[in-house]
Amino acid sequence: xxxISMTVNGSVVQASxxxxxxxxxxxxxxxxxxxxxxxxxxxxxxxxxxLVDGRPVRSCxxxxxxxxGADIRTIEGLNDDPLMKQIQNAFCENHGLQCGYCTPGMLxxxxxxxxRLPDIDDQQVRKELSGNLCRCTGYAxxxxxxxxxxxxxxxxxxxxxxxxxxTRFSELPKIEKKNPITEITVQGHPESLDISPEExxxxxxxxxxxxxxxxxxxxxxxxxLPTVASCIPGMSLESVGDDGxxxxxxxxxxxxxxxxxxxxxxxxxxxxxxSGQLYGAGTxxxxxxxxxxxxxxxxxxxxxxxxxxxxxxxxxxxxxLSQFGRKALVEEIADSLLKDITRSIVAKASGTEHKxxxxxxxxxxxxxxxxxKSLIMRLFRQKKF
Amino acid sequence: xxxxxxxxxxxxxxxxxxxHLKNAQGTAKIVAGNQSLGPMLxxxxxxxxxxxxxxxxxxxxxxxVNQDNVFIGAGITHAEIEDGDxxxxxxxxxxxxxxxxxxxxxxxxxxxxxxxxxxxxxADWLIVLTGLKAFAIVQGLSxxxxxxxxxxxxxxxxxxxxxxxxLMGVEVPKPSATAKWGYWxxxxxxxxxxxxxxxxxxxxxxxxxxxxxxxxxxxxxLLHNPEKIFDGTLTPANAIKESLPDRDFAEMTMHVxxxxxxxxxxxxRSEPGK
Numbered sequence: 087x088x089x090i091s092m093t094v095n096g097s098v099v100q101a102s103x104x105x106x107x108x109x110x111x112x113x114x115x116x117x118x119x120x121x122x123x124x125x126x127x128x129x130x131x132x133x134x135x136x137l138v139d140g141r142p143v144r145s146c147x148x149x150x151x152x153x154x155g156a157d158i159r160t161i162e163g164l165n166d167d168p169l170m171k172q173i174q175n176a177f178c179e180n181h182g183l184q185c186g187y188c189t190p191g192m193l194x195x196x197x198x199x200x201x202r203l204p205d206i207d208d209q210q211v212r213k214e215l216s217g218n219l220c221r222c223t224g225y226a227x228x229x230x231x232x233x234x235x236x237x238x239x240x241x242x243x244x245x246x247x248x249x250x251x252x253t254r255f256s257e258l259p260k261i262e263k264k265n266p267i268t269e270i271t272v273q274g275h276p277e278s279l280d281i282s283p284e285e286x287x288x289x290x291x292x293x294x295x296x297x298x299x300x301x302x303x304x305x306x307x308x309x310x311l312p313t314v315a316s317c318i319p320g321m322s323l324e325s326v327g328d329d330g331x332x333x334x335x336x337x338x339x340x341x342x343x344x345x346x347x348x349x350x351x352x353x354x355x356x357x358x359x360x361s362g363q364l365y366g367a368g369t370x371x372x373x374x375x376x377x378x379x380x381x382x383x384x385x386x387x388x389x390x391x392x393x394x395x396x397x398x399x400x401x402x403x404x405x406x407l408s409q410f411g412r413k414a415l416v417e418e419i420a421d422s423l424l425k426d427i428t429r430s431i432v433a434k435a436s437g438t439e440h441k442x443x444x445x446x447x448x449x450x451x452x453x454x455x456x457x458x459k460s461l462i463m464r465l466f467r468q469k470k471f
Numbered sequence: 472x473x474x475x476x477x478x479x480x481x482x483x484x485x486x487x488x489x490x491h492l493k494n495a496q497g498t499a500k501i502v503a504g505n506q507s508l509g510p511m512l513x514x515x516x517x518x519x520x521x522x523x524x525x526x527x528x529x530x531x532x533x534x535x536v537n538q539d540n541v542f543i544g545a546g547i548t549h550a551e552i553e554d555g556d557x558x559x560x561x562x563x564x565x566x567x568x569x570x571x572x573x574x575x576x577x578x579x580x581x582x583x584x585x586x587x588x589x590x591x592x593x594a595d596w597l598i599v600l601t602g603l604k605a606f607a608i609v610q611g612l613s614x615x616x617x618x619x620x621x622x623x624x625x626x627x628x629x630x631x632x633x634x635x636x637x638l639m640g641v642e643v644p645k646p647s648a649t650a651k652w653g654y655w656x657x658x659x660x661x662x663x664x665x666x667x668x669x670x671x672x673x674x675x676x677x678x679x680x681x682x683x684x685x686x687x688x689x690x691x692x693l694l695h696n697p698e699k700i701f702d703g704t705l706t707p708a709n710a711i712k713e714s715l716p717d718r719d720f721a722e723m724t725m726h727v728x729x730x731x732x733x734x735x736x737x738x739x740r741s742e743p744g745k
Contacts, residue, residue: 105479105522128472141550142575147513148580149479152479152505255482258478341589343516344518345516372515414593418689
């Protein structure tokens with residue numbers, strides 16, 4: 087627990103809070119100031135916007151323990167503020183609210199707009215309002231309300247930005263032998279695979295890579311699932327079924343994000359034209375995210391002693407992780423991962439080990455992992471033949 | 472939608488920060504504005520044993536105006552840059568860029584150093600500071616170092632900081648009075664992460680020309696032959712093909728247009744302060 091002292095709506099509040107309690111929860115649950123609304127809790131919707139040290143902030147992305155010494159002003163604390171009164175009246179007159187859920191955040195933002203930017207046009211009002219979502223009234227009434235306040239001359243604001251300095255310092259408790267959180271292992275069985283590859287839709291990714299290996303040798307490695315799996319950083323195979331199904335896990339770290347996908351897939355190999363397909367689904371219980379993916383691959387001869395591996399991937403990430411599954415990012419990670427994998431495969435073929443640099447930004451990539459998993463699955467099935 | 476439990480500390484100075492980091496052995500994270508880390512913590516995409524709050528740390532909240540450059544502390548917020556509360560070495564270019572980061576409520580708390588360290592490939596400061604040829608000032612337990620911003624960011628969401636180092640701030644060189652600058656980013660909606668972005672910086676007096684593209688998935692890419700891009704002898708399309716031969720060119724059309732618009736801004740405006 088962490089001791090804090092702050093001014094909330096003009097009154098000094100002292101409390102002991104858990105570090106992970108964000109300001110909105112503290113205000114609502116501990117101080118019963120439920121005028122602050124919570125929508126998304128990830129900084130997108132703006133419903134929880136309040137004034138901290140006179141500036142609009144997301145109270146869901148502000149920890150209560152970080153507000154020691156702060157001046158907090160919620161909607162309840164602006165009842166007697168002439169500017170807020172004027173804005174509220176304008177909202178009423180212009181149908182600037184309907185259900186009222188976004189309204190406290192809209193009012194805090196509107197307060198900041200009219201105080202900071204008295205000369206802006208409607209286009210700029212809309213730009214400044216872009217961080218607050220309204221799902222019923224629409225924005226026309228809200229913009230009209232702000233316009234009315236600007237045109238009639240805003241009243242003086244009683245709350246203005248101030249700069250706060252730290253006055254109370256604290257140490258970290260002695261680190262006990264806690265396991266690093268990144269090493270949490272995920273237990274449990276992967277969910278059963280009840281999809282067909284045709285049902286997997288989403289982002290398409292095409293990759294080609296040239297390997298200094300004959301296509302026969304590359305096929306030999308790729309069609310041996312355990313060998314291919316060992317070339318994929320973060321990949322581990324748990325079991326290979328008689329039906330071409332594979333169960334495995336892929337652990338990925340991209341910057342601060344860690345995910346460990348546990349999943350199942352089906353591999354089909356087509357030795358006649360050295361191609362194959364892998365599809366599957368995986369779940370990461372740490373981030374409660376799911377991935378569906380299919381991977382088609384094809385090996386061709388490319389110049390002397392070289393081969394070309396072509397990959398076509400379709401992936402669909404669902405859950406919290408999907409917000410970070412931007413295609414450009416996935417592509418970059420895929421490229422880097424592919425480099426490591428191809429080096430490993432080439433090294434394996436020549437009987438040496440390719441050591442993957444430990445300090446890599448991405449040890450394995452979830453999306454690519456699925457792809458690789460698919461590959462592996464294919465390999466397994468090939469072995470069955 | 473709540474973070475996992477963690478310890479929290481407010482160190483008194485930067486030395487205490489690096490000591491905390493060292494003691495934590497990789498299980499603690501530095502936090503300032505919490506505008507990028509916060510959503511990830513709330514969504515539990517990131518789990519940490521401890522947060523070290525440097526949001527109010529005096530050493531990273533300062534700004535020092537030198538003869539040729541300005542040091543901007545890592546803890547200076549986007550809003551403070553937007554509002555001109557700290558001196559903008561570029562006489563307005565940085566203020567303008569700051570004003571278009573996310574939303575005002577995010578800019579109130581998000582910091583320039585936090586944005587750099589977080590290293591989201593689509594973030595504004597990554598490409599803007601790369602374009603301006605700025606330096607990252609890093610403090611470790613026993614020594615300090617200074618490195619170009621393009622070397623500080625090593626990949627998506629990845630920086631060059633060691634386990635016991637902290638970014639103290641950025642050193643932004645002052646452009647000459649006749650320097651030209653253009654920055655353009657495509658967003659599907661105001662405040663969202665850029666889909667494509669580009670900067671062009673041409674300082675004839677200092678003999679610096681830089682052109683970078685961002686939102687690639689990796690760190691911003693400085694294009695080859697920026698002088699030719701600026702003087703028009705190399706088209707943006709060919710410049711991208713030259714610097715990124717492996718990329719499917721069809722996917723780079725937004726970046727081509729971003730460069731064209733940045734060029735147009737730089738040529739038609741853009742002496743510092745205009």
